[in-house]
Amino acid sequence: MSAPFTVALAQTKPYLGDVAKNLAQHEEAIARARAAGARLVVFPELSLTGYHLKDDVPSVAQRMDGPVVARLAELSRGLTVVASLVEEAPDFRFFNSAVWFEDGAVRFVHRKVYLPTYGMFDESRYFARGGRVRAVDTGLGRAAVLICEDLWHASTIYLAALDGALLVVCPSSSPLRGVSEHAEQDDNARFWELINRAYAQTYGLFIVYVNRVGFEDGVGFWGGSEVVDPLGGTLVKAPYYEPALVTCEIDLAAARRKRIAAPLLRDEDLDLTLRELGRIRQRGHE
């Protein structure tokens, strides 16, 4: 297990479709995070492009062997950076991807699995769907990346937790939606704040949730990035609606203590789950 480390949440306001400006924004935020002693810097979903890309997706896409990815890798020397972009695969599929850069190199890529395509969302019109949820051994401990809507599917964090993740990093572009009378924030913000705590406590892990801010075509993004610890405590909370760079310290020993007190993951019966899933899957085809 790694020593305690500082994480920086870069709650940015990306420029829609302008990779060069957004790359400059990444450079600036990484420099500030580095100065603050951070070993991990996390950016929001599609931090390099903005969210409502639509037909612009192919124009802003980056190949993993291209210069923008190389530049981000360069910027990650001496620390870890999770940045998000449109990934162009060699077979010309486009993925909504988050890239884990570690000390000058790409460590792994997570391609968003659950592309919301309902209501105000249209992602699967433009993006190909990722096919993996994995935890990976990194310099900071075993970690998984899940992008925004991925985490609304309890199955993804369940898989990440069973795969050994102590740290779940969630880049997000969560829009304001459903302002109601008696809650301080909109429905989306309240739901995220609920599930981040529920998942962190249920599985005894840290959630690093980084959301963006700003408006695109009238759609506002609420920010409110946060780190939640395995006890459900909030280690840091960025402001709502404003760009910010906030930091806190993560000590994975807290996951150990939580899992000793409540060994829920240890007691998970995978065989039972697989058996029942097999049965449910079968029933689905009946």
Next chain:
Amino acid sequence: MKRAAEDARVREDAAPTGAITAPAVPLNAALVHRLLPAFIADEVGKTGATRVVLGLSGGVDSSLAAALAVEALGAGNVLGVKMPYRTSSAESLHHADLVAERFGFATMTVDISPQIEAYFAGFPDASPSRRGNKMARERMTILYDHSARTGALVLGTSNKTELLLGYGTLYGDMASAVNPLGDLYKVQVWDLSEAIGVPVEVVTKPPTADLWVGQTDESELGFAYPEVDRLLYAMIDLRYRRDELLAAGFAPDFVDAVARMVQRSQFKRRLPVIAKLSRRTIDRDFRYARDWGL
């Protein structure tokens, strides 16, 4: 004629519609008050503009839009244009001045009577609605001219109720670059206006397009805003089906009339229909955000 704000107040206290069990239209005034100036600042600022211009009628919608723009951009960056016609009520102009004074932004006046009179001299039999639509479009051209003159974006003032019912003039008062009120029902406009200090006489008077003497929205529409807003909120936002709306106490004729208005005015909320010929047709398979590259 019921007074609008009285209706709004009764709606909260005792629900005048009695048998209606659908939820009241909610408003988180504090949060919306925080979001809308941020929206204006962001959406105007990213175009490179620093200023807005809007038609100031003395009614509650343009008053609220102006107040929000002042918060977003500063009073010096908001220009209210009063565009009276000779039959416009003196009270409307007075209210526009009250609002400008309260929020500290500049106004100017362009009397549209000469051009309207000149035009209708050639069409003396034109109906009040033709005249009203012409006036709304005349005002639009003036706003866009002053937009060009001052480098300001045109700020829209159409609320969600009007937009859904089609109670507005296409390419007239519905035309704008940025509209902070388009997702607020009229009752929410009232409540927010009251909360942020729009002069009370502006908030409590019966809404009118003031296109002819004695016109009021509610007499022309045939129903009161608190009732139609509650119906629209259930129908549109909460997606109640027709049978659920009836079970919630709305009269079938009312439900059907409003549903028809929403459907028949769909064209006002879209670009003109384009014949598809190529592989990429605008707004069909040529899709970009309005903020593309901003």
